[in-house]
Amino acid sequence: MIENAFYTPEVQGAYQLHALGGFDLEEGGRIPDLRLAYATYGELSPSKDNAILIPTWFSGTHATWEQTYIGPGRALDPSRWFIVVVNQIGNGLCTSPHNTDGEIAMSRFPRVRIGDDVRAQQQLAAELFGIERWALVVGGSMGAQQTYEWAVRFPDRVLRAAPIAGTAQNTPHDFLFTRSLMDAITSDPGWNGGEYRSHTDVADGLRRHADIWAVLGLSTEFWKTEYWRTIEIPDVTWSTFEEFQERFVQATFLAMDPNALLTMGWKWQRGDVTRFTGGDLAGALGRITAKTFVMPIDEDMFFPVRDCAAEQALIPGSELRVLPSIAGHFGLFGFEKTYLDEVDRNLTELLEARV
Numbered sequence: 001m002i003e004n005a006f007y008t009p010e011v012q013g014a015y016q017l018h019a020l021g022g023f024d025l026e027e028g029g030r031i032p033d034l035r036l037a038y039a040t041y042g043e044l045s046p047s048k049d050n051a052i053l054i055p056t057w058f059s060g061t062h063a064t065w066e067q068t069y070i071g072p073g074r075a076l077d078p079s080r081w082f083i084v085v086v087n088q089i090g091n092g093l094c095t096s097p098h099n100t101d102g103e104i105a106m107s108r109f110p111r112v113r114i115g116d117d118v119r120a121q122q123q124l125a126a127e128l129f130g131i132e133r134w135a136l137v138v139g140g141s142m143g144a145q146q147t148y149e150w151a152v153r154f155p156d157r158v159l160r161a162a163p164i165a166g167t168a169q170n171t172p173h174d175f176l177f178t179r180s181l182m183d184a185i186t187s188d189p190g191w192n193g194g195e196y197r198s199h200t201d202v203a204d205g206l207r208r209h210a211d212i213w214a215v216l217g218l219s220t221e222f223w224k225t226e227y228w229r230t231i232e233i234p235d236v237t238w239s240t241f242e243e244f245q246e247r248f249v250q251a252t253f254l255a256m257d258p259n260a261l262l263t264m265g266w267k268w269q270r271g272d273v274t275r276f277t278g279g280d281l282a283g284a285l286g287r288i289t290a291k292t293f294v295m296p297i298d299e300d301m302f303f304p305v306r307d308c309a310a311e312q313a314l315i316p317g318s319e320l321r322v323l324p325s326i327a328g329h330f331g332l333f334g335f336e337k338t339y340l341d342e343v344d345r346n347l348t349e350l351l352e353a354r355v
Contacts, residue, residue, distance in 0.1 A: 004199060006255040007092040007099070012063045015039045015093060018124050029110025036124050037093035038062070038086045041070055042078030044129055051131045052076065053150070054085040055117060057141035057166075057332065058264050059256060061087055068334035075347035081135070086124060088117045088142065090263030097259035098199075109263055114142075114271045118149045122157070136351060137290075138162040140332045141303070142264065145170070145271035151288045152273040159355045161290040162347060164323070165297045165332055168311050169281055170271045174302050177216060182265045184208035185258045199257045209261070210253040214245050219299035219328030227326050231335055285314040291355045292318040293346055297339075299328040321346045 005011060015037045023034035039062040044051060054065050054076075062085035070076045076083055087093045089112045097109040125131040137158050139147045144166020151161045152168070167174075188205030190196055199206070222228065228244040236251075238244040253261075277283035292315050296308035305322055312320045323346075325331025325339040334340050 004092070004098060004257050007257070012061050012093065013039070013066060015062055015087070018128060020120060020123055023120060025110055025116050026113045027111040031095055031110065033095070034089070034120060035095045036086055036089070036120055038084060038124065039066065041066070041083040042081050044082040048129070048131055049135060050081050051129070051134055052081050052083045052136045052138065053121065053125070053134045054083065055121065055139040055143045055146035056085065056087050056091060057139065057143045058268055059091070059253070059261060061091060061093055064333065068340070069343065075344040075351065084125070086121050088146070088264065089120060090260055090267070092257055092260040096257070097263060098257040109259065112263060112267050114145050114149050114267060115153065115275070117146055118153055122154065133157050133159060136160040136162065138164065138347065139166070140164040141166045141329065142268050142271070145268070148273050151290045151292065152276060152284050155287050155289045158290040160350050160353065161288065161292045162295060162350060164295045164343070165300055165303050165329055167303055167307055168273045168285060170269060171307060175269045177302055178265045178269045180212055181209050182262055184212055185262060194259055202258050203254060206253050206256070206258060207250050210250040211245070213253070214249045216301050217329045219301060219326060221299060221326050222328060225326065281311070282314045285311060286316065288315050291350065291353050293321045293350050294318055295321045295323050295343070295346060297323045297325045297329060297331045299326060299331070301328055303329065
C-alpha cells in the first residue's frame with residue numbers, strides 16, 4: 001500500500017466509504033472487498049423521487065462536482081435534490097491499486113469495465129438508500145460513458161440522462177489517444193513493471209502524460225488566444241504558456257497515482273454499450289427510455305460534436321445541446337461562466353421535463 005496525500009479528505013473534501021464485499025468483475029477477475037467512495041448533498045425525499053446520480057471522470061473525484069456544479073440556485077441544488085456523487089472504481093479514493101494490500105495490489109490489479117462501475121453504483125444505491133430509480137444521471141467524459149451505460153443497462157431505473165463530453169461507444173481515435181497516455185506513464189524508467197515506492201518515482205512519465213493532455217485536452221484556441229491568462233488558482237502564478245503547462249497541467253497529474261490512471265485508462269478505452277446488443281449501436285441506444293440531453297463541448301477534440309450527434313440521433317426523443325468552451329475537453333473544469341450557465345440552463349430544463 002502506497003500513501004498519497006492527493007487521495008485524502010484534506011485535499012478532496014469529505015467523503016464516505018461503503019463496502020460492497022466481494023465483487024465479481026465482467027472481465028472475470030474479482031475484488032475481494034470493493035469499497036466505493038461517495039459524497040452526498042441534500043436530503044432524500046420520503047418518496048425517494050429526487051435522487052440524482054453523478055459518476056466521476058478520468059482522474060477526477062467528487063470534489064470537482066462539489067466545487068464547480070453543485071450549489072444553491074444551481075440546477076444541481078441540494079435544497080431540492082438528493083445528489084450522490086460516486087467515485088469510479090480505481091480512481092484513488094475507491095478500491096484502487098495503490099490503496100489495496102495483498103494479491104490484487106499494484107500492477108496485479110484486475111481489469112475493471114464501465115459496466116462494473118454501474119453495477120457497483122446500483123448496489124450502493126440499493127443498500128444505502130433504497131433508491132430504485134434516478135431522477136437524473138449526469139456525468140462528464142468517463143462519467144458520460146457511465147451515464148450511457150446506466151441508461152442502456154437499466155432503462156427502467158433512469159428517468160433522465162445527461163451525458164456531457166463523452167460517447168456511448170469509444171472511438172478508435174480515443175482508444176489510441178488513451179494508449180498514448182498510458183504509454184507515457186509506463187515508459188518512465190522508474191516504472192519497473194508498476195512496482196514503485198512512490199508516485200514520484202515515475203514523475204517523468206506523469207509529466208509526459210500531462211503534456212499529451214495539454215495537446216488534446218485543451219483546444220488550439222485556448223492556447224492561441226492565451227485564455228490561460230484568465231485562469232486563477234490560489235498561490236500559483238504564470239506569465240507564459242510554458243509556465244501554465246508546468247504549474248497547472250503537469251502539477252495536476254503529478255499529484256496522482258499512475259496505477260490509478262492506468263486502471264481508468266484501460267476502462268475508458270473499452271467503454272461500449274453495444275456489448276449488450278452484439279455490436280449494434282442503434283439497438284443499444286434504442287433501449288434508452290430516459291429523457292436524454294446529449295451535451296458535447298464545441299471545441300472538444302476527442303469527443304467532437306459530430307461523434308456525439310451521431311449517437312444522439314439514435315436515442316429516442318433525445319436532444320443535442322452543444323456547450324460552449326474555448327478550453328475544449330477541459331471545459332469540464334468550469335473555467336468559463338458561459339459554459340456553466342449553459343450547463344445549468346440545460347439541466348434545469350431537463351429536470352423540469354415531464355417523464
